Amino acid sequence: MAYSELIKNFNRTRDYMREFYVYGFRSREEYTGKSVRSYDDERRRLDSWLGEYMRFRQNLDGKKVFLSIDSRLARHNPLYRAWKSKSFTDGDITLHFILFDILWSPDIALSLNDIMYRMDEYLRTFCKPKVFDVSTVRKKLNEYISEGIIVSEKHGKTILYRRAKDGDHCSTDILDFFSEVSPCGVIGSYLLDRKAVHEDYFAFKHHYITGTMDSGIVCALLTAIREKQSVGLTTINRRNGKSSENRVIPLRIMVSVQNGRQYLMAYAPHFRRITPFRTDNILSVRPGEPCERFDRLRAELDGMTPHMWGVSTQSISGDRMEHVEFTVRYGPGEGHIHRRLEREKRCGTVEKTSACTSRFSADVYDASELIPWIRTFISRITDISFSNETLESRFYGDLREMYALYGLEGGDAE
Numbered sequence: 311m312a313y314s315e316l317i318k319n320f321n322r323t324r325d326y327m328r329e330f331y332v333y334g335f336r337s338r339e340e341y342t343g344k345s346v347r348s349y350d351d352e353r354r355r356l357d358s359w360l361g362e363y364m365r366f367r368q369n370l371d372g373k374k375v376f377l378s379i380d381s382r383l384a385r386h387n388p389l390y391r392a393w394k395s396k397s398f399t400d401g402d403i404t405l406h407f408i409l410f411d412i413l414w415s416p417d418i419a420l421s422l423n424d425i426m427y428r429m430d431e432y433l434r435t436f437c438k439p440k441v442f443d444v445s446t447v448r449k450k451l452n453e454y455i456s457e458g459i460i461v462s463e464k465h466g467k468t469i470l471y472r473r474a475k476d477g478d479h480c481s482t483d484i485l486d487f488f489s490e491v492s493p494c495g496v497i498g499s500y501l502l503d504r505k506a507v508h509e510d511y512f513a514f515k516h517h518y519i520t521g522t523m524d525s526g527i528v529c530a531l532l533t534a535i536r537e538k539q540s541v542g543l544t545t546i547n548r549r550n551g552k553s554s555e556n557r558v559i560p561l562r563i564m565v566s567v568q569n570g571r572q573y574l575m576a577y578a579p580h581f582r583r584i585t586p587f588r589t590d591n592i593l594s595v596r597p598g599e600p601c602e603r604f605d606r607l608r609a610e611l612d613g614m615t616p617h618m619w620g621v622s623t624q625s626i627s628g629d630r631m632e633h634v635e636f637t638v639r640y641g642p643g644e645g646h647i648h649r650r651l652e653r654e655k656r657c658g659t660v661e662k663t664s665a666c667t668s669r670f671s672a673d674v675y676d677a678s679e680l681i682p683w684i685r686t687f688i689s690r691i692t693d694i695s696f697s698n699e700t701l702e703s704r705f706y707g708d709l710r711e712m713y714a715l716y717g718l719e720g721g722d723a724e
Contacts, residue, residue, distance in 0.1 A: 326356070385512065404440050409454075416473050480501070486498075541558060564586070638669075677697070678698075
């Protein structure tokens with residue numbers, strides 16, 4: 311049974327899950343953000359949701375707690391459980407079940423006065439019934455209308471309320487896949503809860519689940535993009551802990567295929583350019599006014615995409631574009647190296663210069679974004695060049711340090 315002291319504000323849960331899961335479980339002494347009591351409360355909540363995935367290791371510093379999730383066994387993201395924990399008062403629960411007992415069928419449409427009369431009849435049999443006023447019931451009905459589970463229709467001057475019909479859901483295979491790979495996949499998880507138990511066919515070698523905690527932020531941003539409106543962002547700098555306010559025009563959500571990290575691409579008037587924001591650094595999203603420039607800015611982003619290796623839209627050298635190219639060598643039976651270059655080239659180009667050499671080249675906004683990928687070919691690279699001389703010097707400097715670390719002679723590699 312889940313820990314009963316549930317929460318209303320998901321941002322608080324999001325912070326604790328990031329501290330406990332993303333950055334590793336911290337002991338009472340290591341965690342200084344809140345009191346010891348808050349630490350214990352949040353720890354119990356996480357334990358109630360993820361207890362079966364918790365593991366312990368004893369060392370000289372004491373017991374270390376961590377999460378171990380095997381994607382071969384856990385086919386569905388266990389972090390969704392946090393979204394499915396809600397906080398209700400006794401009145402919330404009572405009113406919920408009374409309303410849906412009265413509006414038990416989509417064919418029943420009642421006015422607010424009729425609902426209040428039936429509620430009085432409903433509660434009359436109790437010795438000390440809980441009483442609800444008209445304002446409370448109206449607010450609850452409007453809340454359910456916004457959630458899409460109650461619909462209203464006007465007949466003359468009277469508003470009638472009825473239960474919404476259950477929609478046709480996608481197949482379980484589609485929902486299984488969507489819930490694990492898409493932003494806001496928790497929506498698919500909710501829909502799966504309404505399906506019968508079934509066999510899962512998908513398993514993921516690289517299962518990026520930490521974006522789960524940002525689902526509410528991403529949903530608000532996608533809504534703003536659909537409505538073509540600006541938003542106010544509250545973001546935090548993880549290095550110094552300071553928050554700041556930004557008014558931006560959201561254009562697209564981009565997800566890294568390397569680590570699953572999610573970014574908002576948005577036009578920031580104070581920067582006067584399109585720039586990325588990490589969604590895990592966004593604390594809140596406030597909807598703004600419709601933006602007449604949205605289509606033009608979206609087209610501008612589309613035009614920039616062919617020169618974006620990642621999400622950077624500005625050269626660190628100050629130039630509009632940076633050029634990078636390198637040649638790799640491989641053996642006669644290693645054609646998979648060339649195929650890998652073709653598969654992973656993104657916005658670059660690949661040409662086969664001989665039977666056992668291939669050349670990659672690209673013009674991008676920020677060539678430094680390619681460095682981690684280029685390093686995976688380090689033992690096969692025969693020559694490499696960057697238009698950004700500072701970046702090239704740094705690359706060769708890293709190589710010299712690596713040679714020195716292993717006691718090898720390679721300082722004249724360039």
